[in-house]
Amino acid sequence: MIYKKIIPSSLLGRSLIIVFAPILILVVLTTFIFYQTSWSIISKRLAQSVVADINVIVKLIDQNLKPEAIQIAKNDFKMDVIYKKDTDLNPLSFRPQRGILTRRLQQSLEELERPFFYDLSNLEKGAAIAIQLNNDLLIISVHKDRLYNESAFVFLLWMFFASLILLLLSYLFMKGQIRPLKRLAIIAETFGRGLDAPELKGSGSLEIRQTTNAFNQMRTRIKRFLKQRTDMLAGVSHDLRTPLTRMKLQLSLMKDDDAKKELEYDIKEMTAMLNSYVSFVRGETPETIENIQLNNLIKNICQNLDREKYEITETYSRKIDTSGRPLQIKRAIQNILDNARRYASKIQIDVSANNDECFISISDNGPGIPEKNYEDVFKPFFTLDPSRNKMKGESGLGMTISRDIIRSHGGDIKLSPSSIGGLKTVINLPI
Structure with a gap:
């Protein structure tokens, strides 16, 4: 199946997925909800505040108070105003962008009931808003702080880096927990190959220590059984050689050739069997x-x-x-x-x-x-x-x-x- 190819085969990788998957889902959901609710509300209020100030400037200009309007815009509203007479709005000179801020700004500007256009393509330098006033054109440069709230992105970045720190801590913790299992696997493989594997010291969680103790007990029992089997075969082989030697001596004194041949054959067969036992015992020696x-x-x-x-x-x-x-x-x-x-x-x-x-x-x-x-x-x-x-x-x-x-x-x-x-x-x- 596909999921078997995607999921890591190691215990460490699977443990990290178990720990990190809920955190990742939480971060994604939090970001989505924040983007759809909090950021949308913040953008709407910022856009309404900017448009309200623009409306004040437009009304002052309509009252022939253009110098006062430009001064107020610069000192109080953080806006730079350019007033061009006998100029029509040219939408091709602006490049609007998509996004929540763009939609909220457009909705707020529509409340002015005047032809307008805006450019948010370079928000670092501010936003450009153009409004048609009869035959004249009002171009307003709005400082980015009026439309952009960095605290929201700081929150998202903090949440992202906090998740990375949690993942790193989880990785270090899980690696420490899995290290005894790796040692156990290496020792078990070494012992399974017939090599002299040392006894493991219990470490890690309770379950891992119980597994380690069970392996140590099994290792001790197997080594004791192998030693008993080797000692038994060695003892049997040694004990049987003595009567066989006596039989060979007695056989050399026999005069009946037919009986002597039969006994010689039986003794050779028993000797071959004993040699096999000895060879088997040698295979068990270090x-x-x-x-x-x-x-x-x-x-x-x-x-x-x-x-x-x-x-x-x-x-x-x-x-x-x-x-x-x-x-x-x-x-x-x-x-x-x-x-x-x-x-x-x-x-x-x-x-x-x-x-x-x-x-x-x-x-x-x-x-x-x-x-x-x-x-x-x-x-x-x-x-x-x-x-x-x-x-x-x-x-x-x-x-x-x-x-x-x-x-x-x-x-x-x-x-x-x-x-x-x-x-x-x-x-x-x-x-």
Whole structure:
């Protein structure tokens, strides 16, 4: 809708509209009412006063008291009089204007019942009024103070500047109230990207302080939960390695080759699962945020791939810089490439970016995944074919770890069919 395009999107802009819109409407209505009533009455009275003085001058001239009339006009009425004999009124020499003052002056001059004309085009120098007296012409220059009252415009200017001052004070006040919300948004975004966000101090209005306290409590609970999960997985992985080591020692003493092979396979499978748990725990451990040259990072990962066994192509649109935890991002990309290498022989890597995000697209020609299972593969321990995944040495945590890492950096992972017949995985990260 149109009003959505006009109304500002920021809370500060909308708050200022709520505060200033009534003030603006009040100023406009006050100006309109003042112009239509008070200013109209003032203009009428000023015009009547001027015309009354002109009428006195005309009567004195009619009584052959022209010198006295000119003297009175100059000293008492603030008017300069020019008397021209045998001169007719020439309306083309004057330029009347529109407005309330013009209408009121014309209405008052019509009461003289004599031909007249007036010029208000240069009111700063005064008004020129011409009146036909039989065959003679009376030209009167009226001082602007007789027709113009500056106090009315002073009132309007005072009201206008007072509104601007109120708007400025409202802006400063609302900006101070919204500043804690901006800090909360920045801290929430930082914490959502997996960075170590500091605890917020409560400030601002009561509602904002309550929101800040609720966020701090949520932050504490989430950090405690993540620590408990990490400690639990680390403890389980550590505790299981000890019996596995004993089993390997006992297995080396067995003489039954068939039973020995079956047990070796089971031990390798359990070891692979434990390695996945350890990798998952590593993804939760703190790592320093660094500037990352994404092209170089992906090239380093691809150097370790067997290019004789796999057909790998890399495409880079431009040099891309981002920030994050290099080892974690490398682990996330490596997990996706490992999945592609298990089931495909051809892998395409395309790296691109826009002004806000960068995209890492990994396509393969493997069997792919049904669309209904796109979200399921990110669940811990989910496998499409358990027997096949055991043969491949999978534990079902690779994609889970990758998505957790990417989302902790403010990005996401999306799956779609590949143009070369398999699966396409797109990683997006903020720049």
